[in-house]
Amino acid sequence: MNPSFPAAPIVQRVAEPTDANIRDLVYGFYDRVRADPLLGPVFDTTLAGRWDDHLPKMCTFWASLVLGAKQYRGNVQQAHQPLEGIEPQHFSRWLYLFLDTVESRYEPAAAIRFMEPALRIAQSLQLSRFGWDYTIPAEQQALLERIAPRRRPRDDEPHDSHDPHASARPRGEPFPARIIGKTQDD
Template sequence: MHQPYTEITEETIHAMVHGFYDRVREDQLLKDVFNNSIGDQWDPHLATMCRFWSSVLLTSGQYKGNPMMVHMQVDGIKRHLFDRWLELFRETNLYLFTPEIADHIQEKAERIAQSLMLGIFYKPEDVKVGT
């Protein structure tokens, strides 16, 4: 039986990122979008994601990229895929961490997803004023 992690460290972030993307790569809804975008660059992608989550969760400053620009260039990205991404992310973290830590991580992930969805899908011309 797996003993849940009781703290967020570089090592537990590594386990989270790798465990999560193992699931993504098998997921019927997500795998094609990720595989088409990442191709044979999974090792660099996973390293980048470890730096990203280290920066988010440990304020380590390791990540220096622009997630919005990266995601805007992903072919096949759709709003509903974020729901599945968040669902798999929550399942992964509930398995790996104590419920309190999993909730903390999920809260961060949901804010990031909201920000990305606004940046990618928001179209001011679709907003009807006064209706």
């Protein structure tokens, strides 16, 4: 997904998420987070001595989102508000590591079930932290361009017919919701 970070090792990709493979995904992802020079220190500071509580909670969270288990009880925004020093590049790295880990473990139709909520969560957290007018980091925009299928714009959406890139890329926004924020081109 991004050549500046090492890719996740490919394991046997599965077609359907289950509690067991979601657990493997979560633990594999957080192994990468902990080893990452940008994210590792943030997570280690925040979760010092609490990893054994956090990881099962994340398994429950993702099972609730992907399998509809409805067992997770918590507030994602509230849980992330106290994190100090978080910048846009942290979200870009988190997204890269998560989406790459998902892609290495799931067939595309199953992977999308994780990718859509991950993108919504990242956007929601970025909006709450940086406001409606933040600039999406270039590496995150590149990641979105690569993995996010594009929708056609609605008839009532404005579009720029003078955009020199208009014929080179599909029009519209990445799924599942419009990404709010300015791109590097804006």
